[in-house]
Amino acid sequence: MSKVNNIVEHMLLAIQNGNLKSGQKLMSIRVAREHFNVSKNTMIDVYDRLVSLGHITARPGSGYYVSTLSKKQNRSSTTHIAEAVDAISLLREQLNQTYRVRVGDGRPPSSWMSQFDFDMRLKIPSDSKYGYGHPMGFEPLREAIAQNLIERSIQASADQVLLTYGANHAMDLIIKQFLSPGDTVLVDSPGYYPLFAKLKLYKIKMIGVRRGGTGPDTEDLEDKARVHRAKLFFTQTLGHNPTGGCATLAAQYQVLKLAEKYDFRVVENDAFADLLPPGIPRMAGLDQLDRVLYIGTFSKTLSASFRVGYVAGRQALIDSLCNIKMLTVVTSSDYLERWLYSLIANGQYLKHLRRLRPMVEQASALALNNFSSLGFHVPYQSEGTYYMWLELPNHLDDIEVARKAAEEGIFLAPGTVFYPEKKSSQKPALRINVAYANDPDFLTFLRKLRAGAVGNE
Structure with missing residues (x-):
């Protein structure tokens, strides 16, 4: 996410939560750029964005102010943005390259693609x-x-x-x-x-x-x-x-x-x-x-x-x-x-697919075998995709399991984020990328999870 979007998101949440109140004067461009450690132009873009969204107003010669709406109106106007930001938190994590094992990623590893030498030269x-x-x-x-x-x-x-x-x-x-x-x-x-x-x-x-x-x-x-x-x-x-x-x-x-x-x-x-x-x-x-x-x-x-x-x-x-x-x-x-x-x-794409398909099939078959041997259940037959749905024991919270995994450098995708609404009847689960599913560190984590060494501690 860009610096502008990050700061806009931060200020929208501050308005929504009441930390920035209706009618309150905001920091000047100079003070704000120092506060957020960004350039003057970046801060101008932030305030312009908030003005265009109707959340702040510019008063010539005076500065920028939170729009004079009731707190209820402010919350209503920003809730959909906050919810959207929350819903893409998993996507943001996928773009974070710091995880050592990326089982929750939506993409295949670069190693699956880098072996295919595509010629980027093109005569136009x-x-x-x-x-x-x-x-x-x-x-x-x-x-x-x-x-x-x-x-x-x-x-x-x-x-x-x-x-x-x-x-x-x-x-x-x-x-x-x-x-x-x-x-x-x-x-x-x-x-x-x-x-x-x-x-x-x-x-x-x-x-x-x-x-x-x-x-x-x-x-x-x-x-x-x-x-x-x-x-x-x-x-x-x-x-x-x-x-x-x-x-x-x-x-x-x-x-x-x-x-x-x-x-x-x-x-x-x-x-x-x-x-x-x-x-x-x-x-x-x-x-x-x-x-x-x-x-x-x-x-x-x-x-x-x-x-x-x-x-x-x-x-x-x-x-x-x-x-x-x-x-x-x-x-x-x-x-x-x-x-x-x-x-x-020129046939390169078809050749690529002929190599990629068996890689997906082999990784999927091995993952199913590994999960079964560890006592985990995959309820749906996976075909022609990178994904599997791994059910967790009912007493576990999949969000908490993902947090515990992150502490060990493992990125997981908790099943909860894939539901449009949260319900108590939802069984805890993980979306698994088969390309990473057989990583020894992840399998060790699952082994500890089954033994009760991680989870709801």
Whole structure:
């Protein structure tokens, strides 16, 4: 997080908690920059950001003051930001490189990727070097993606594919297109926590739908769709994050029937599509992009810093999403899209996938064996994904277990953060990245956890 964002977050929480009171004068730019040990320009950016958010006001010749709102109003206006910040705490930890063992990471280790020697050199026509690129994204790459979708039984043309800065950017565009503050959506529970943070930031009401071994609990989905009249259902059919499970064909059909009955759209995130067989059923294939918006990404299989993804849907909807993309980021990276297309066209990407898939399979099989031998249960079959859901003994608090692990240099992802709401009925668990699951230090930690040497001490 940037210095500006850090200080803005700090001051918002101070306003929310009442440490900075309504009408109170703030430190001058000079004093504040010394207090926070930042540059003058950074502090100006902080105050400008807070003014634009409506939390402070600038009085010429006098200084900056906390806006004269009641404490209740201040709390209401900042709560959604504080909740969003809390929801991305795990993401911040993932970006922290100080942990020795990163079992809770969402990404594979660099060692899994660095052995693949991608040629970053790319010849770009001189008339394209300094342009923005097409707002829909590099057309040959969109055509290649459309061909991949056809192999997944999803009939789509290049005009139905919008390139984005990864899956999260695609979700952001969809939220902007379909939702307004106060609207209701359905989400997997447990599910994709960065999405929860986005929805909280936009003041969208989330209703969790129980996720089980066969996919979304369709009885729970119907109950909640009937009551809440949600506009969207965000779900991950295959290689589910965090459980690693895949929805059955029957569950997918039932979700689509309910989407039609209760008039909501399905946003299907298929982040691990390239690690899975193309013939596995997907809702976008069953529905042919009628009520389904289909999201894919290359960040999971190439690099977390390689932000190229896409969203596919009906052409009219994709055109609308493209308009929002142009208004917010103008266009995505033409250079990265051309480079990715070159990897696909010359066969390097396919070669990479053929090496990566068995690495995931072998690590998963070994982890299952190790967990079983230690007396731990993995309730869902993991396929074509980096993730497993490791259940903990009922008396443990998964947040506390993660804290204890951090003291030993082990980063864990507690199951609690993957739920849109905290409930006492939730069984404690950890999301496990199979790439790190067999680390001897982590297995030793689990052994001590089972023996009662760590946990609720």
